[in-house]
Amino acid sequence: MRFRWVWLFVIMLLLVGCQPSYWVLEKDRIDEVPDIKSYVKDLQMHDDVKGYQVFTISEGKKMVMVSLGSSDKAKKLEVSDVKFSPKETIVTVKRKPAPTANEKNPYILIGLDKIEGDFLVQDEMGNQFEETDYQQ
Structure with missing residues (x-):
């Protein structure tokens, strides 16, 4: 009987490990991804974006940059939730007051193992962010 519980536990760990995941890239590490570094620089110069x-980064993983524009420069973004399903991938962010407004265009960098189906980025109120058409 104990052997069955051990196997059940191992299988559950494997299933949890197979789920797609996300992470937030610290802003002091943007030098590691040159395309993103130049885009961040442009965002700060063009604060209306x-x-x-x-972005596609190493090994086919994705990096999503969400920016608020200068109208929310006293805010910062945090990830509230990321939902993965075969039909859609939904990233939900939360606006929070920034302790210091040191960015003209606040942003967050969210890494995703993969994007499946429709892709949506929204805030906690359900307001959707549009994909930017800004080209560097």
Whole structure:
């Protein structure tokens, strides 16, 4: 009987490990991804750009940059939730007061193992961010 519980536990760990995941890239590490570094620089010069942009990074993983534009420069973004399903991938972010407004265009960098189906970026109120058409 104990052997069955051990196997059940191992199988559960494997299933949890197979789920797609996300992470937030610290802003002091943007030098590791040159395309993103130049885009961040452009965002700070063109502070009217708001929405999201998707980048492909190493091993086919994705990096989503969400920016608020200068109208929310006293805010910062945090990830509230990421939902993965075969039909859609939904990233939900939360606006929070920034302790210091040191960015002209606040942004967050969210890494995703993969994007499946429709891709949506929204805030906690359900307001969707549009994909930016800004080109560097």
